[in-house]
Amino acid sequence: MATKAVLATKAEVIAREKAVRRTCRGPLAKGAREKINQLLSGGKDEAARTLDESSRQRCGHDLNEIFLTGPLDGEIHKYKCPSCGVDGTYRAALAV
Numbered sequence: 001m002a003t004k005a006v007l008a009t010k011a012e013v014i015a016r017e018k019a020v021r022r023t024c025r026g027p028l029a030k031g032a033r034e035k036i037n038q039l040l041s042g043g044k045d046e047a048a049r050t051l052d053e054s055s056r057q058r059c060g061h062d063l064n065e066i067f068l069t070g071p072l073d074g075e076i077h078k079y080k081c082p083s084c085g086v087d088g089t090y091r092a093a094l095a096v
C-alpha cells in the first residue's frame with residue numbers, strides 16, 4: 001500500500017520554518033567574490049567557504065520575514081535584503 005504524501009498547511013509550514021533561524025550574512029568585501037571563485041574553480045571548497053565567511057560584513061536581518069511572507073509554492077524566488085541591499089535567491093517552503 002502506497003503512503004500518501006500529506007502537504008502541510010500554511011500555518012504549519014510557517015511555524016516549522018520559523019524554528020530555523022535565517023539571517024542575512026551581509027555583503028561581501030570588495031574583491032572577495034573573485035578570490036572565492038578562483039578557490040572554487042581550483043576545487044578548494046573549504047577554503048572558499050572560509051573566505052566567504054570571513055569576508056562578510058555581518059548584517060543579521062531576519063530573512064524569515066521575507067521568505068515566509070512570499071508565496072509558499074516550493075519555487076525559487078529572488079529577494080533583496082531590506083537592511084543591507086544584498087540580492088539573493090531562496091526556495092520557498094511548500095504549503096497547501
Ligand SMILES: [Zn+2]
Nearest residue numbers: 024059081084
Ligand atoms: Zn542584509
